[in-house]
Amino acid sequence: MLFRWFFLLVGISSIWNCSADSGAAMVSVKEKEMFGKVKEETYVIASPLSGVLLRDGKPMPNARLLRRLTWNGNEEGVVQEFRTDEEGRFELPVHEEGLSLNFLTQFVAKSTVYVASEADENMIWYSSKLTPELNSEIENPVVGLTCDMADDEVIVHGRESSVPNIMTRCRWSSMKKA
Amino acid sequence: MEVSPILSADLAEGVYSVNKNDPVALKIFLSASAFSQKVKPSVLTASVGGRLLRAAKDGFGVCAQGGGDYQGHVFLVFRGTTEANNKADFVTDARIGITISKTGLPVHIGFNHTFNSMLPDIRDFLAKADITGPVHCIGHSLGGAVASLAADWVSRNTSHPVRLYTFGAPRVGTDWFVNRTTVSIGRENMYRVYHKTDPVPMVAMYPFMQAPYGSPGYFIHSSELALTGAAHKMGKYIASLKSKSWEQVADVPDQPYLFDSAVEDWLKSRNWASADSPVFWQWAEAALRYVLKKVIVVVAYSLQTTFVGVLTVADKLAIILEKGLHLAEHISLWVELLIRKLLHALGMKVEASKEAITRSLIRIVLVQLMEKANRQARNALRNL
Numbered sequence A: 001m002l003f004r005w006f007f008l009l010v011g012i013s014s015i016w017n018c019s020a021d022s023g024a025a026m027v028s029v030k031e032k033e034m035f036g037k038v039k040e041e042t043y044v045i046a047s048p049l050s051g052v053l054l055r056d057g058k059p060m061p062n063a064r065l066l067r068r069l070t071w072n073g074n075e076e077g078v079v080q081e082f083r084t085d086e087e088g089r090f091e092l093p094v095h096e097e098g099l100s101l102n103f104l105t106q107f108v109a110k111s112t113v114y115v116a117s118e119a120d121e122n123m124i125w126y127s128s129k130l131t132p133e134l135n136s137e138i139e140n141p142v143v144g145l146t147c148d149m150a151d152d153e154v155i156v157h158g159r160e161s162s163v164p165n166i167m168t169r170c171r172w173s174s175m176k177k178a
Numbered sequence B: 001m002e003v004s005p006i007l008s009a010d011l012a013e014g015v016y017s018v019n020k021n022d023p024v025a026l027k028i029f030l031s032a033s034a035f036s037q038k039v040k041p042s043v044l045t046a047s048v049g050g051r052l053l054r055a056a057k058d059g060f061g062v063c064a065q066g067g068g069d070y071q072g073h074v075f076l077v078f079r080g081t082t083e084a085n086n087k088a089d090f091v092t093d094a095r096i097g098i099t100i101s102k103t104g105l106p107v108h109i110g111f112n113h114t115f116n117s118m119l120p121d122i123r124d125f126l127a128k129a130d131i132t133g134p135v136h137c138i139g140h141s142l143g144g145a146v147a148s149l150a151a152d153w154v155s156r157n158t159s160h161p162v163r164l165y166t167f168g169a170p171r172v173g174t175d176w177f178v179n180r181t182t183v184s185i186g187r188e189n190m191y192r193v194y195h196k197t198d199p200v201p202m203v204a205m206y207p208f209m210q211a212p213y214g215s216p217g218y219f220i221h222s223s224e225l226a227l228t229g230a231a232h233k234m235g236k237y238i239a240s241l242k243s244k245s246w247e248q249v250a251d252v253p254d255q256p257y258l259f260d261s262a263v264e265d266w267l268k269s270r271n272w273a274s275a276d277s278p279v280f281w282q283w284a285e286a287a288l289r290y291v292l293k294k295v296i297v298v299v300a301y302s303l304q305t306t307f308v309g310v311l312t313v314a315d316k317l318a319i320i321l322e323k324g325l326h327l328a329e330h331i332s333l334w335v336e337l338l339i340r341k342l343l344h345a346l347g348m349k350v351e352a353s354k355e356a357i358t359r360s361l362i363r364i365v366l367v368q369l370m371e372k373a374n375r376q377a378r379n380a381l382r383n384l
Helices: A001-017 A024-027 B005-017 B023-029 B088-094 B110-128 B142-157 B176-183 B234-241 B246-250 B259-269 B278-306 B313-325 B328-345 B359-382
Strands: A039-045 A051-055 A064-071 A074-083 A089-092 A095-099 A109-115 A121-130 A146-148 A154-156 A166-167 B044-048 B055-065 B074-078 B097-099 B104-108 B135-140 B162-168 B190-197 B218-220
Touching: A039 A064, A039 A109, A039 A121, A039 B359, A064 A089, A064 A095, A074 A089, A095 B259, A121 B023, A154 B278, A166 B023, B005 B023, B005 B135, B005 B142, B005 B162, B005 B190, B005 B234, B023 B097, B023 B110, B044 B110, B055 B110, B055 B142, B074 B110, B074 B142, B097 B110, B104 B110, B110 B142, B135 B142, B142 B162, B142 B176, B190 B234, B190 B328, B218 B234, B259 B328, B278 B328, B313 B328, B328 B359
Parallel strands: A051 A146, B074 B135, B135 B162, B162 B190, B190 B218
Antiparallel strands: A039 A095, A051 A089, A064 A074, A064 A109, A109 A121, A121 A166, A154 A166, B044 B055, B055 B074, B097 B104
Protein backbone atom coordinates (compact mmCIF):
# COMPACT_ATOMS: atom_id res chain seq x y z
CA MET A 1 0.00 0.00 0.00
CA LEU A 2 2.86 2.31 0.86
CA PHE A 3 4.36 1.55 -2.52
CA ARG A 4 1.04 2.45 -4.19
CA TRP A 5 0.99 5.78 -2.39
CA PHE A 6 4.51 6.48 -3.52
CA PHE A 7 3.70 5.92 -7.15
CA LEU A 8 0.74 8.24 -7.01
CA LEU A 9 2.98 10.91 -5.50
CA VAL A 10 5.73 10.45 -8.08
CA GLY A 11 3.31 10.05 -10.94
CA ILE A 12 0.86 12.84 -10.33
CA SER A 13 3.43 15.45 -9.53
CA SER A 14 5.29 14.57 -12.69
CA ILE A 15 2.38 16.00 -14.72
CA TRP A 16 3.55 19.43 -13.78
CA ASN A 17 7.19 19.04 -14.54
CA CYS A 18 7.31 16.41 -17.23
CA SER A 19 8.86 18.82 -19.69
CA ALA A 20 10.75 20.88 -17.15
CA ASP A 21 14.24 19.52 -17.73
CA SER A 22 16.25 16.59 -18.98
CA GLY A 23 14.67 14.33 -16.39
CA ALA A 24 11.59 14.43 -18.55
CA ALA A 25 13.41 12.12 -20.93
CA MET A 26 12.46 9.32 -18.57
CA VAL A 27 8.83 9.49 -19.47
CA SER A 28 8.62 11.64 -22.55
CA VAL A 29 9.90 11.18 -26.05
CA LYS A 30 11.56 14.00 -27.91
CA GLU A 31 9.26 14.82 -30.78
CA LYS A 32 11.84 15.86 -33.33
CA GLU A 33 13.60 12.53 -32.97
CA MET A 34 10.33 10.68 -33.04
CA PHE A 35 9.25 12.40 -36.24
CA GLY A 36 12.61 11.74 -37.90
CA LYS A 37 12.76 10.67 -41.51
CA VAL A 38 11.97 7.04 -42.16
CA LYS A 39 13.60 5.24 -45.05
CA GLU A 40 11.45 4.75 -48.12
CA GLU A 41 10.32 1.25 -49.02
CA THR A 42 8.27 -0.28 -51.82
CA TYR A 43 4.69 -1.19 -51.01
CA VAL A 44 2.39 -3.06 -53.38
CA ILE A 45 -0.82 -1.01 -53.30
CA ALA A 46 -2.74 -3.40 -55.58
CA SER A 47 -1.74 -6.77 -57.01
CA PRO A 48 -2.56 -7.61 -60.65
CA LEU A 49 -6.10 -8.74 -61.43
CA SER A 50 -7.36 -10.10 -64.72
CA GLY A 51 -10.69 -11.57 -65.82
CA VAL A 52 -13.75 -11.11 -68.00
CA LEU A 53 -16.43 -8.47 -67.58
CA LEU A 54 -20.00 -9.57 -68.30
CA ARG A 55 -23.54 -8.27 -68.09
CA ASP A 56 -26.22 -10.96 -67.87
CA GLY A 57 -23.64 -13.51 -68.91
CA LYS A 58 -22.59 -11.63 -72.06
CA PRO A 59 -19.12 -10.10 -72.45
CA MET A 60 -18.88 -6.29 -72.28
CA PRO A 61 -16.40 -5.30 -74.99
CA ASN A 62 -14.52 -2.02 -74.88
CA ALA A 63 -15.98 -1.12 -71.46
CA ARG A 64 -14.35 1.56 -69.33
CA LEU A 65 -12.93 0.41 -66.00
CA LEU A 66 -11.89 2.83 -63.26
CA ARG A 67 -9.62 1.72 -60.43
CA ARG A 68 -9.31 4.00 -57.40
CA LEU A 69 -6.34 3.23 -55.17
CA THR A 70 -5.82 4.71 -51.72
CA TRP A 71 -3.10 4.19 -49.12
CA ASN A 72 -1.66 5.78 -46.00
CA GLY A 73 -1.05 9.43 -46.67
CA ASN A 74 -3.17 9.47 -49.82
CA GLU A 75 -6.73 8.98 -48.65
CA GLU A 76 -8.14 10.70 -51.74
CA GLY A 77 -6.19 8.27 -53.86
CA VAL A 78 -5.47 7.99 -57.55
CA VAL A 79 -7.87 6.90 -60.30
CA GLN A 80 -6.62 4.78 -63.18
CA GLU A 81 -8.54 4.04 -66.36
CA PHE A 82 -8.53 0.77 -68.32
CA ARG A 83 -10.61 -0.80 -71.09
CA THR A 84 -11.84 -4.30 -71.73
CA ASP A 85 -10.93 -5.88 -75.09
CA GLU A 86 -13.35 -7.12 -77.74
CA GLU A 87 -14.17 -10.20 -75.66
CA GLY A 88 -14.67 -8.33 -72.42
CA ARG A 89 -11.27 -9.32 -71.00
CA PHE A 90 -9.37 -6.94 -68.75
CA GLU A 91 -5.97 -6.86 -67.10
CA LEU A 92 -5.32 -4.53 -64.17
CA PRO A 93 -1.58 -4.26 -63.55
CA VAL A 94 0.27 -4.19 -60.24
CA HIS A 95 0.59 -0.75 -58.63
CA GLU A 96 3.49 0.05 -56.32
CA GLU A 97 4.44 3.11 -54.31
CA GLY A 98 7.58 4.05 -52.40
CA LEU A 99 6.41 5.04 -48.93
CA SER A 100 8.11 6.26 -45.76
CA LEU A 101 5.73 5.12 -43.07
CA ASN A 102 6.51 6.11 -39.52
CA PHE A 103 7.27 3.27 -37.14
CA LEU A 104 3.88 2.74 -35.54
CA THR A 105 1.87 3.19 -38.73
CA GLN A 106 -0.04 0.16 -39.98
CA PHE A 107 0.02 -0.02 -43.78
CA VAL A 108 -3.50 0.03 -45.27
CA ALA A 109 -4.22 0.16 -49.01
CA LYS A 110 -7.57 -0.13 -50.75
CA SER A 111 -8.47 -0.85 -54.35
CA THR A 112 -11.95 -0.17 -55.78
CA VAL A 113 -12.88 -1.00 -59.37
CA TYR A 114 -15.92 0.49 -61.13
CA VAL A 115 -17.43 0.03 -64.59
CA ALA A 116 -18.10 3.23 -66.57
CA SER A 117 -18.25 5.61 -63.58
CA GLU A 118 -17.57 5.76 -59.86
CA ALA A 119 -21.11 5.04 -58.69
CA ASP A 120 -21.89 2.49 -55.98
CA GLU A 121 -24.03 0.41 -58.33
CA ASN A 122 -21.11 0.22 -60.78
CA MET A 123 -18.63 -1.18 -58.26
CA ILE A 124 -17.37 -4.65 -59.18
CA TRP A 125 -14.41 -4.98 -56.82
CA TYR A 126 -13.29 -3.64 -53.43
CA SER A 127 -10.32 -5.03 -51.53
CA SER A 128 -8.19 -3.92 -48.62
CA LYS A 129 -4.55 -4.85 -48.18
CA LEU A 130 -2.63 -4.74 -44.89
CA THR A 131 0.84 -5.97 -45.80
CA PRO A 132 3.18 -4.63 -48.52
CA GLU A 133 3.86 -7.87 -50.41
CA LEU A 134 2.50 -8.84 -53.82
CA ASN A 135 -0.79 -10.81 -53.72
CA SER A 136 -1.27 -10.31 -49.98
CA GLU A 137 -4.89 -9.16 -50.48
CA ILE A 138 -5.82 -12.33 -52.38
CA GLU A 139 -3.49 -15.16 -51.61
CA ASN A 140 -4.89 -18.08 -53.60
CA PRO A 141 -4.26 -17.86 -57.35
CA VAL A 142 -7.31 -16.33 -59.00
CA VAL A 143 -8.37 -18.64 -61.82
CA GLY A 144 -11.31 -17.98 -64.14
CA LEU A 145 -12.35 -14.62 -62.71
CA THR A 146 -15.62 -13.40 -64.19
CA CYS A 147 -17.40 -10.24 -63.09
CA ASP A 148 -21.06 -10.03 -64.05
CA MET A 149 -22.74 -6.68 -63.46
CA ALA A 150 -26.01 -8.53 -62.90
CA ASP A 151 -24.61 -10.57 -59.99
CA ASP A 152 -25.00 -9.56 -56.37
CA GLU A 153 -22.07 -8.36 -54.34
CA VAL A 154 -20.54 -10.97 -52.07
CA ILE A 155 -18.03 -10.65 -49.25
CA VAL A 156 -14.95 -12.83 -49.57
CA HIS A 157 -11.95 -13.92 -47.51
CA GLY A 158 -9.08 -13.12 -49.86
CA ARG A 159 -6.51 -14.38 -47.39
CA GLU A 160 -6.33 -16.71 -44.44
CA SER A 161 -8.08 -14.64 -41.78
CA SER A 162 -11.29 -14.69 -39.75
CA VAL A 163 -11.94 -11.20 -41.09
CA PRO A 164 -12.87 -10.92 -44.79
CA ASN A 165 -11.30 -8.19 -46.92
CA ILE A 166 -13.05 -8.22 -50.32
CA MET A 167 -16.52 -7.23 -51.58
CA THR A 168 -17.16 -8.04 -55.22
CA ARG A 169 -19.55 -8.98 -58.01
CA CYS A 170 -16.83 -11.20 -59.45
CA ARG A 171 -16.59 -14.97 -59.06
CA TRP A 172 -13.61 -17.30 -59.35
CA SER A 173 -12.89 -20.93 -58.73
CA SER A 174 -11.11 -20.79 -55.36
CA MET A 175 -13.14 -17.95 -53.80
CA LYS A 176 -14.06 -18.31 -50.13
CA LYS A 177 -17.26 -16.48 -49.27
CA ALA A 178 -17.73 -15.01 -45.80
CA MET B 1 -15.73 -17.89 -22.97
CA GLU B 2 -12.60 -16.26 -24.29
CA VAL B 3 -11.76 -15.44 -27.90
CA SER B 4 -8.99 -17.62 -29.38
CA PRO B 5 -5.52 -16.14 -29.96
CA ILE B 6 -5.84 -16.13 -33.73
CA LEU B 7 -9.40 -14.74 -33.81
CA SER B 8 -8.52 -11.89 -31.47
CA ALA B 9 -5.37 -11.19 -33.53
CA ASP B 10 -7.33 -11.29 -36.80
CA LEU B 11 -9.84 -8.80 -35.40
CA ALA B 12 -7.06 -6.54 -34.11
CA GLU B 13 -5.55 -6.52 -37.61
CA GLY B 14 -8.80 -6.41 -39.59
CA VAL B 15 -10.06 -3.30 -37.81
CA TYR B 16 -7.22 -1.31 -39.41
CA SER B 17 -9.20 -1.34 -42.67
CA VAL B 18 -12.09 0.46 -41.04
CA ASN B 19 -12.35 4.20 -40.96
CA LYS B 20 -15.13 6.68 -40.67
CA ASN B 21 -15.75 7.50 -44.31
CA ASP B 22 -15.64 3.99 -45.68
CA PRO B 23 -18.95 2.15 -45.13
CA VAL B 24 -17.88 -0.72 -47.40
CA ALA B 25 -14.87 -1.48 -45.19
CA LEU B 26 -17.08 -1.49 -42.10
CA LYS B 27 -19.59 -3.80 -43.77
CA ILE B 28 -16.82 -6.22 -44.74
CA PHE B 29 -15.25 -6.17 -41.25
CA LEU B 30 -18.61 -6.84 -39.61
CA SER B 31 -19.21 -9.83 -41.85
CA ALA B 32 -16.69 -11.75 -39.74
CA SER B 33 -18.41 -14.77 -38.23
CA ALA B 34 -17.72 -13.55 -34.67
CA PHE B 35 -20.25 -10.76 -35.11
CA SER B 36 -24.03 -10.71 -35.24
CA GLN B 37 -25.36 -9.67 -38.63
CA LYS B 38 -28.55 -8.24 -37.12
CA VAL B 39 -27.45 -5.25 -35.10
CA LYS B 40 -26.34 -1.92 -36.52
CA PRO B 41 -22.81 -1.31 -35.31
CA SER B 42 -21.22 1.88 -34.17
CA VAL B 43 -17.94 3.25 -35.48
CA LEU B 44 -16.16 5.01 -32.69
CA THR B 45 -14.77 8.38 -33.52
CA ALA B 46 -11.78 9.44 -31.51
CA SER B 47 -10.25 12.83 -31.25
CA VAL B 48 -6.60 11.99 -31.60
CA GLY B 49 -3.78 14.24 -30.57
CA GLY B 50 -3.23 17.00 -28.14
CA ARG B 51 -4.78 20.39 -27.87
CA LEU B 52 -1.37 21.95 -27.73
CA LEU B 53 -0.10 20.57 -31.01
CA ARG B 54 -2.64 19.39 -33.50
CA ALA B 55 -5.88 17.51 -33.52
CA ALA B 56 -7.49 15.27 -36.09
CA LYS B 57 -10.55 13.08 -36.45
CA ASP B 58 -10.18 9.47 -37.45
CA GLY B 59 -12.08 6.22 -36.98
CA PHE B 60 -10.47 4.41 -34.14
CA GLY B 61 -12.52 1.39 -33.30
CA VAL B 62 -15.69 -0.60 -33.68
CA CYS B 63 -18.35 -1.72 -31.20
CA ALA B 64 -20.09 -4.86 -32.36
CA GLN B 65 -22.60 -7.34 -31.01
CA GLY B 66 -21.33 -10.92 -31.06
CA GLY B 67 -22.96 -13.63 -33.16
CA GLY B 68 -22.59 -17.38 -33.78
CA ASP B 69 -20.42 -18.80 -30.99
CA TYR B 70 -20.39 -15.35 -29.39
CA GLN B 71 -24.14 -14.75 -29.17
CA GLY B 72 -24.80 -12.27 -26.34
CA HIS B 73 -21.18 -11.11 -26.24
CA VAL B 74 -19.95 -7.67 -27.21
CA PHE B 75 -16.73 -6.71 -29.00
CA LEU B 76 -14.92 -3.40 -28.63
CA VAL B 77 -12.11 -3.50 -31.19
CA PHE B 78 -9.65 -0.62 -31.38
CA ARG B 79 -6.98 0.06 -33.92
CA GLY B 80 -3.59 1.70 -33.77
CA THR B 81 -2.47 4.38 -36.12
CA THR B 82 -2.69 4.47 -39.91
CA GLU B 83 -1.86 8.14 -40.32
CA ALA B 84 1.14 8.71 -42.58
CA ASN B 85 1.40 12.47 -42.98
CA ASN B 86 -0.77 13.75 -40.18
CA LYS B 87 1.33 13.33 -37.05
CA ALA B 88 -1.66 13.51 -34.75
CA ASP B 89 -1.44 9.89 -33.66
CA PHE B 90 2.23 10.29 -32.87
CA VAL B 91 1.37 13.27 -30.77
CA THR B 92 -0.81 10.93 -28.77
CA ASP B 93 2.10 8.55 -28.43
CA ALA B 94 4.59 11.26 -27.52
CA ARG B 95 2.46 13.17 -25.04
CA ILE B 96 3.57 11.05 -22.18
CA GLY B 97 2.41 12.53 -18.93
CA ILE B 98 0.17 11.13 -16.25
CA THR B 99 -3.42 12.05 -15.58
CA ILE B 100 -6.35 10.57 -13.70
CA SER B 101 -8.57 8.24 -15.72
CA LYS B 102 -12.38 8.13 -15.64
CA THR B 103 -12.00 5.35 -13.12
CA GLY B 104 -9.81 7.52 -10.86
CA LEU B 105 -6.43 5.94 -11.59
CA PRO B 106 -3.13 7.43 -12.81
CA VAL B 107 -2.72 6.70 -16.52
CA HIS B 108 -1.00 7.92 -19.71
CA ILE B 109 -2.45 11.30 -20.63
CA GLY B 110 -2.53 10.71 -24.41
CA PHE B 111 -4.22 7.31 -24.32
CA ASN B 112 -6.66 8.59 -21.74
CA HIS B 113 -7.58 11.53 -23.95
CA THR B 114 -8.22 9.19 -26.89
CA PHE B 115 -10.31 6.82 -24.80
CA ASN B 116 -12.37 9.60 -23.21
CA SER B 117 -13.31 10.93 -26.63
CA MET B 118 -14.82 7.53 -27.48
CA LEU B 119 -16.46 6.84 -24.14
CA PRO B 120 -19.87 8.44 -24.91
CA ASP B 121 -20.24 6.17 -27.97
CA ILE B 122 -19.16 3.10 -26.01
CA ARG B 123 -21.54 3.89 -23.17
CA ASP B 124 -24.40 4.42 -25.61
CA PHE B 125 -23.68 1.17 -27.45
CA LEU B 126 -23.44 -0.90 -24.27
CA ALA B 127 -26.72 0.55 -23.00
CA LYS B 128 -28.54 -0.64 -26.12
CA ALA B 129 -26.72 -3.93 -26.72
CA ASP B 130 -28.12 -7.30 -25.78
CA ILE B 131 -25.39 -8.51 -23.44
CA THR B 132 -25.52 -11.85 -21.69
CA GLY B 133 -21.83 -12.73 -22.01
CA PRO B 134 -18.46 -11.00 -21.77
CA VAL B 135 -17.35 -7.72 -23.28
CA HIS B 136 -14.21 -8.45 -25.33
CA CYS B 137 -11.81 -5.48 -25.63
CA ILE B 138 -9.21 -5.99 -28.35
CA GLY B 139 -6.43 -3.89 -29.86
CA HIS B 140 -2.93 -3.72 -31.30
CA SER B 141 -0.33 -1.06 -30.44
CA LEU B 142 -2.07 2.22 -29.56
CA GLY B 143 -5.35 0.32 -30.01
CA GLY B 144 -4.22 -2.07 -27.27
CA ALA B 145 -3.62 0.83 -24.91
CA VAL B 146 -7.11 2.19 -25.57
CA ALA B 147 -8.58 -1.32 -25.21
CA SER B 148 -6.92 -1.54 -21.77
CA LEU B 149 -8.63 1.67 -20.65
CA ALA B 150 -11.93 0.50 -22.12
CA ALA B 151 -11.69 -2.84 -20.31
CA ASP B 152 -10.90 -1.06 -17.05
CA TRP B 153 -13.88 1.26 -17.49
CA VAL B 154 -16.31 -1.55 -18.41
CA SER B 155 -15.16 -3.64 -15.45
CA ARG B 156 -15.84 -0.79 -13.01
CA ASN B 157 -18.98 0.70 -14.47
CA THR B 158 -21.00 -2.29 -15.61
CA SER B 159 -21.74 -5.73 -14.27
CA HIS B 160 -20.55 -7.45 -17.46
CA PRO B 161 -17.52 -9.73 -17.33
CA VAL B 162 -14.61 -8.36 -19.34
CA ARG B 163 -11.86 -9.94 -21.43
CA LEU B 164 -8.90 -7.90 -22.60
CA TYR B 165 -6.65 -8.91 -25.54
CA THR B 166 -3.71 -6.69 -26.49
CA PHE B 167 -0.90 -7.19 -29.00
CA GLY B 168 2.32 -5.20 -28.71
CA ALA B 169 0.59 -2.57 -26.59
CA PRO B 170 2.54 0.19 -24.87
CA ARG B 171 2.25 0.75 -21.12
CA VAL B 172 -0.91 2.51 -20.06
CA GLY B 173 -0.49 3.44 -16.40
CA THR B 174 1.65 3.39 -13.31
CA ASP B 175 1.88 0.75 -10.61
CA TRP B 176 -1.36 1.88 -8.99
CA PHE B 177 -3.37 1.61 -12.20
CA VAL B 178 -1.81 -1.73 -13.10
CA ASN B 179 -2.60 -3.22 -9.71
CA ARG B 180 -6.18 -1.95 -9.56
CA THR B 181 -7.05 -2.86 -13.14
CA THR B 182 -5.68 -6.39 -12.59
CA VAL B 183 -8.00 -6.81 -9.62
CA SER B 184 -10.95 -5.26 -11.42
CA ILE B 185 -10.71 -7.16 -14.72
CA GLY B 186 -9.16 -10.30 -13.25
CA ARG B 187 -5.68 -11.53 -14.10
CA GLU B 188 -7.06 -14.60 -15.86
CA ASN B 189 -9.11 -12.39 -18.18
CA MET B 190 -6.15 -10.38 -19.46
CA TYR B 191 -4.39 -11.66 -22.56
CA ARG B 192 -1.39 -9.40 -23.09
CA VAL B 193 0.58 -10.73 -26.04
CA TYR B 194 3.96 -9.36 -27.04
CA HIS B 195 7.07 -10.43 -28.86
CA LYS B 196 10.09 -10.34 -26.62
CA THR B 197 11.89 -8.13 -29.16
CA ASP B 198 8.97 -5.72 -29.77
CA PRO B 199 10.12 -2.35 -28.37
CA VAL B 200 6.63 -0.83 -28.01
CA PRO B 201 5.62 -2.77 -24.86
CA MET B 202 8.72 -1.38 -23.12
CA VAL B 203 7.57 2.24 -23.52
CA ALA B 204 6.70 4.48 -21.79
CA MET B 205 9.38 3.49 -19.33
CA TYR B 206 9.19 3.38 -15.58
CA PRO B 207 7.14 4.45 -13.63
CA PHE B 208 4.74 3.15 -16.30
CA MET B 209 4.14 -0.59 -16.04
CA GLN B 210 2.38 -3.39 -17.86
CA ALA B 211 -0.76 -5.18 -16.67
CA PRO B 212 -1.59 -7.71 -15.41
CA TYR B 213 0.24 -6.95 -12.22
CA GLY B 214 3.16 -9.25 -11.41
CA SER B 215 2.74 -11.30 -14.57
CA PRO B 216 4.85 -11.50 -17.70
CA GLY B 217 1.72 -11.87 -19.85
CA TYR B 218 1.85 -13.99 -22.99
CA PHE B 219 5.27 -13.32 -24.35
CA ILE B 220 6.50 -14.87 -27.55
CA HIS B 221 10.14 -15.67 -28.13
CA SER B 222 11.61 -14.04 -31.20
CA SER B 223 14.43 -15.31 -33.31
CA GLU B 224 16.02 -11.85 -33.40
CA LEU B 225 18.50 -10.99 -30.67
CA ALA B 226 17.89 -7.25 -30.67
CA LEU B 227 14.79 -5.11 -30.37
CA THR B 228 13.26 -4.66 -33.80
CA GLY B 229 10.35 -2.71 -35.21
CA ALA B 230 9.40 -5.70 -37.38
CA ALA B 231 8.45 -7.56 -34.18
CA HIS B 232 5.75 -4.94 -33.59
CA LYS B 233 3.85 -5.55 -36.82
CA MET B 234 0.39 -7.10 -36.41
CA GLY B 235 1.13 -9.48 -39.29
CA LYS B 236 4.05 -10.87 -37.30
CA TYR B 237 1.80 -11.46 -34.27
CA ILE B 238 -0.69 -13.31 -36.45
CA ALA B 239 2.09 -15.53 -37.80
CA SER B 240 3.26 -16.29 -34.25
CA LEU B 241 -0.21 -17.20 -32.98
CA LYS B 242 -1.51 -19.30 -35.85
CA SER B 243 -3.03 -22.63 -34.73
CA LYS B 244 -2.18 -22.04 -31.07
CA SER B 245 -4.44 -22.15 -28.02
CA TRP B 246 -3.92 -19.76 -25.11
CA GLU B 247 -2.39 -22.64 -23.16
CA GLN B 248 0.14 -23.19 -25.92
CA VAL B 249 0.95 -19.49 -26.14
CA ALA B 250 1.46 -19.41 -22.36
CA ASP B 251 3.68 -22.47 -22.39
CA VAL B 252 6.96 -20.67 -21.78
CA PRO B 253 9.04 -20.76 -18.60
CA ASP B 254 8.43 -18.06 -15.98
CA GLN B 255 10.75 -15.14 -16.43
CA PRO B 256 13.42 -15.16 -13.70
CA TYR B 257 13.29 -11.40 -13.11
CA LEU B 258 9.83 -11.85 -11.57
CA PHE B 259 11.39 -13.43 -8.50
CA ASP B 260 13.05 -11.34 -5.78
CA SER B 261 15.72 -13.96 -5.18
CA ALA B 262 16.69 -13.93 -8.86
CA VAL B 263 16.84 -10.13 -8.86
CA GLU B 264 19.14 -10.27 -5.82
CA ASP B 265 21.36 -12.76 -7.64
CA TRP B 266 21.45 -10.51 -10.69
CA LEU B 267 22.46 -7.52 -8.58
CA LYS B 268 25.15 -9.50 -6.77
CA SER B 269 26.44 -11.20 -9.90
CA ARG B 270 29.89 -10.27 -11.16
CA ASN B 271 28.73 -10.88 -14.72
CA TRP B 272 28.33 -7.36 -15.94
CA ALA B 273 25.21 -6.66 -17.95
CA SER B 274 25.10 -5.02 -21.35
CA ALA B 275 22.43 -2.43 -22.02
CA ASP B 276 22.32 -3.58 -25.64
CA SER B 277 20.49 -6.79 -24.82
CA PRO B 278 16.64 -6.70 -24.73
CA VAL B 279 16.70 -8.83 -21.56
CA PHE B 280 18.76 -6.18 -19.76
CA TRP B 281 15.79 -3.81 -19.60
CA GLN B 282 13.59 -6.34 -17.85
CA TRP B 283 16.32 -6.99 -15.28
CA ALA B 284 17.14 -3.29 -14.83
CA GLU B 285 13.51 -2.33 -14.21
CA ALA B 286 12.91 -5.29 -11.91
CA ALA B 287 16.03 -4.37 -9.93
CA LEU B 288 15.08 -0.69 -9.72
CA ARG B 289 11.64 -1.59 -8.43
CA TYR B 290 13.07 -4.09 -5.97
CA VAL B 291 15.53 -1.61 -4.47
CA LEU B 292 13.04 1.28 -4.39
CA LYS B 293 10.55 -0.90 -2.56
CA LYS B 294 13.12 -1.72 0.10
CA VAL B 295 13.99 1.94 0.64
CA ILE B 296 10.46 3.35 0.51
CA VAL B 297 9.18 1.06 3.21
CA VAL B 298 11.61 2.78 5.59
CA VAL B 299 11.67 6.37 4.43
CA ALA B 300 8.19 6.96 2.95
CA TYR B 301 6.93 9.41 5.57
CA SER B 302 9.97 11.63 5.33
CA LEU B 303 9.47 11.97 1.60
CA GLN B 304 6.25 13.94 1.68
CA THR B 305 7.88 17.30 2.36
CA THR B 306 10.83 16.51 0.09
CA PHE B 307 8.52 16.04 -2.88
CA VAL B 308 6.84 19.40 -2.66
CA GLY B 309 8.13 21.64 -5.42
CA VAL B 310 9.24 21.26 -8.98
CA LEU B 311 11.14 18.00 -9.32
CA THR B 312 11.40 15.53 -12.16
CA VAL B 313 10.86 11.82 -11.78
CA ALA B 314 14.64 11.33 -12.01
CA ASP B 315 15.13 13.81 -9.17
CA LYS B 316 12.59 12.04 -7.01
CA LEU B 317 14.00 8.58 -7.58
CA ALA B 318 17.52 9.88 -6.97
CA ILE B 319 16.42 11.40 -3.66
CA ILE B 320 14.89 8.11 -2.58
CA LEU B 321 17.87 6.01 -3.61
CA GLU B 322 20.31 8.41 -1.98
CA LYS B 323 18.35 8.16 1.27
CA GLY B 324 18.64 4.40 0.90
CA LEU B 325 22.42 4.68 0.77
CA HIS B 326 22.41 6.07 4.30
CA LEU B 327 20.12 3.42 5.76
CA ALA B 328 21.21 0.19 7.42
CA GLU B 329 23.65 -2.04 5.58
CA HIS B 330 20.98 -4.58 4.53
CA ILE B 331 19.30 -1.83 2.48
CA SER B 332 22.20 0.39 1.42
CA LEU B 333 24.03 -2.61 -0.02
CA TRP B 334 21.27 -3.08 -2.63
CA VAL B 335 21.29 0.58 -3.62
CA GLU B 336 25.05 0.44 -4.09
CA LEU B 337 24.88 -2.78 -6.12
CA LEU B 338 22.13 -1.35 -8.32
CA ILE B 339 23.98 1.85 -9.12
CA ARG B 340 27.22 0.00 -9.85
CA LYS B 341 25.40 -2.43 -12.13
CA LEU B 342 23.71 0.38 -14.04
CA LEU B 343 26.93 2.40 -14.29
CA HIS B 344 28.66 -0.56 -15.83
CA ALA B 345 25.85 -1.41 -18.22
CA LEU B 346 25.81 2.18 -19.44
CA GLY B 347 29.55 2.14 -20.01
CA MET B 348 30.17 4.77 -17.32
CA LYS B 349 33.01 4.81 -14.84
CA VAL B 350 32.25 2.58 -11.85
CA GLU B 351 33.14 4.44 -8.68
CA ALA B 352 35.29 2.51 -6.20
CA SER B 353 33.98 3.96 -2.94
CA LYS B 354 30.44 4.15 -1.63
CA GLU B 355 30.97 7.84 -0.81
CA ALA B 356 31.48 8.62 -4.49
CA ILE B 357 27.88 7.61 -5.19
CA THR B 358 26.09 10.92 -4.74
CA ARG B 359 22.55 12.01 -5.46
CA SER B 360 23.81 13.83 -8.52
CA LEU B 361 25.52 10.69 -9.85
CA ILE B 362 22.41 8.58 -9.21
CA ARG B 363 20.30 11.12 -11.07
CA ILE B 364 22.68 11.07 -14.05
CA VAL B 365 22.57 7.26 -14.13
CA LEU B 366 18.77 7.22 -14.09
CA VAL B 367 18.44 9.87 -16.79
CA GLN B 368 20.96 8.07 -19.00
CA LEU B 369 19.24 4.76 -18.43
CA MET B 370 15.84 6.08 -19.50
CA GLU B 371 17.26 8.03 -22.42
CA LYS B 372 19.06 4.94 -23.65
CA ALA B 373 15.90 2.86 -23.37
CA ASN B 374 13.87 5.41 -25.33
CA ARG B 375 16.64 5.73 -27.90
CA GLN B 376 16.86 1.97 -28.40
CA ALA B 377 13.12 1.71 -28.80
CA ARG B 378 13.03 4.52 -31.33
CA ASN B 379 15.96 3.16 -33.33
CA ALA B 380 14.53 -0.33 -33.46
CA LEU B 381 11.19 0.94 -34.64
CA ARG B 382 12.68 3.32 -37.18
CA ASN B 383 14.82 0.65 -38.81
CA LEU B 384 11.89 -1.42 -39.95
